[in-house]
Amino acid sequence: DGGITQSPKYLFRKEGQNVTLSCEQNLNHDAMYWYRQDPGQGLRLIYYSQIVNDFQKGDIAEGYSVSREKKESFPLTVTSAQKNPTAFYLCASSRDRETGETQYFGPGTRLLVL
Amino acid sequence: GIQVEQSPPDLILQEGANSTLRCNFSDSVNNLQWFHQNPWGQLINLFYIPSGTKQNGRLSATTVATERYSLLYISSSQTTDSGVYFCAAYNYGGSQGNLIFGKGTKLSVKP
Numbered sequence: 001d002g003g004i005t006q007s008p009k010y011l012f013r014k015e016g017q018n019v020t021l022s023c024e025q026n027l028n029h030d031a032m033y034w035y036r037q038d039p040g041q042g043l044r045l046i047y048y049s050q051i052v053n054d055f056q057k058g059d060i061a062e063g064y065s066v067s068r069e070k071k072e073s074f075p076l077t078v079t080s081a082q083k084n085p086t087a088f089y090l091c092a093s094s095r096d097r098e099t100g101e102t103q104y105f106g107p108g109t110r111l112l113v114l
Numbered sequence: 115g116i117q118v119e120q121s122p123p124d125l126i127l128q129e130g131a132n133s134t135l136r137c138n139f140s141d142s143v144n145n146l147q148w149f150h151q152n153p154w155g156q157l158i159n160l161f162y163i164p165s166g167t168k169q170n171g172r173l174s175a176t177t178v179a180t181e182r183y184s185l186l187y188i189s190s191s192q193t194t195d196s197g198v199y200f201c202a203a204y205n206y207g208g209s210q211g212n213l214i215f216g217k218g219t220k221l222s223v224k225p
Contacts, residue, residue, distance in 0.1 A: 033212075042118075042200060042215035058212060088155055102147065103213065105157040 003027065004106035006091050011111045013078065013085060021076045021109045023091035030096055032074040033103065036060060037088040046089075049074055050096075078111060086113050116141045118203050120216035127191050127223050135186040135219045137201030145204035146177050147213070148186050152197045160186070160199075191223045 004025045013019045025032065031050050035043040045058030049068040063082025068074055074093075078085045088110050092103040117140040127133055139146070148160040161168050161175040163184065168175055172191075177184040188195055198218040205214075 040217070042217045043202075043213075044215075045212050048212065090155075090157065092157075101145075102159050102162045104159065105149075108155045110155075 004091060004093055004104060006089075006106035006109050008109060009107070011109055012114050013111060014114050016080045018077055018079050019111070021078070021089055021091075021111070023074045023076065023106060024072055025074075025091075025093045025104075025106075026072060027093055027104065028071070029093035029104075030071070031094045032068070033092040033094075034058075034064070034066065034074070034076045035090045035092065037090060037108075043090060046076065085111055087111060116143065116203050116205050116214045118201055118214050118216040120199075120201050120219050122219060123217065124220045125222070127221065129191060129193060129223055129225050131191050131223075132187070132189045133191060133221070135188070135199050135201075135221075137184040137186070137203075137216060139182050139184075139201075139203045141182070141205055142179065143182075143203045143205050145213070146179075146184050147202045147204075148175055148184070149200040149202065150195075150197055151200060151218070157200070188221075191221075193223045193225055196221055196223045 007022045033048045034046040047066045049055040065077045090108045091106040094101045094103045119138045121136045149157045151157045163175045163177045165179045172189045174187045200218045202213040202215045
């Protein structure tokens with residue numbers, strides 16, 4: 001089955017701790033994205049990557065970091081600099097970013113601060 | 115950048131009723147998408163519809179790009195239609211070359 005997987009489903013972070021959220025896709029898509037969703041809100045873009053070894057900041061990148069070493073993988077690290085990390089994190093991919101094609105989403109990771 | 119506004123914010127329907135959700139956007143767009151987020155958080159793409167009309171079963175969507183709005187129609191609603199419906203617009207070449215999401219319409223379909 002082609003699709004996007006995210007892990008873990010739930011993640012708990014302690015104060016001062018960095019945590020990494022996993023995102024894998026087997027759709028052979030070039031572009032991948034990370035979004036944050038707060039309760040009652042739409043999605044906001046954290047980072048995106050158009051191609052391997054390249055990524056760009058989105059609207060709310062502060063306190064987050066990413067890497068894109070493989071086409072299939074786009075992990076997101078929530079650093080201790082992110083003071084309000086509790087949210088629902090969604091990863092997405094698309095064939096191409098430039099044409100704004102359909103984005104496909106993973107099931108999400110809920111991050112909670114202890 | 116593009117502003118995306120959705121209405122109504124909340125909608126409660128009886129099973130079998132029809133509904134229309136609206137999405138207004140503030141600038142010309144190259145891409146307009148409708149998504150459904152189920153109660154468990156999964157987002158599913160419903161339509162990629164920068165202009166014109168598309169239909170998929172009980173759902174259909176119309177985008178009038180010149181007037182900067184899109185409509186999502188749900189006919190004969192079912193309880194499984196419950197969730198949040200998002201509209202997202204993309205303006206390639208603008209300062210924000212990414213999908214901009216509205217805040218969504220929360221739909222509850224009662225049996």
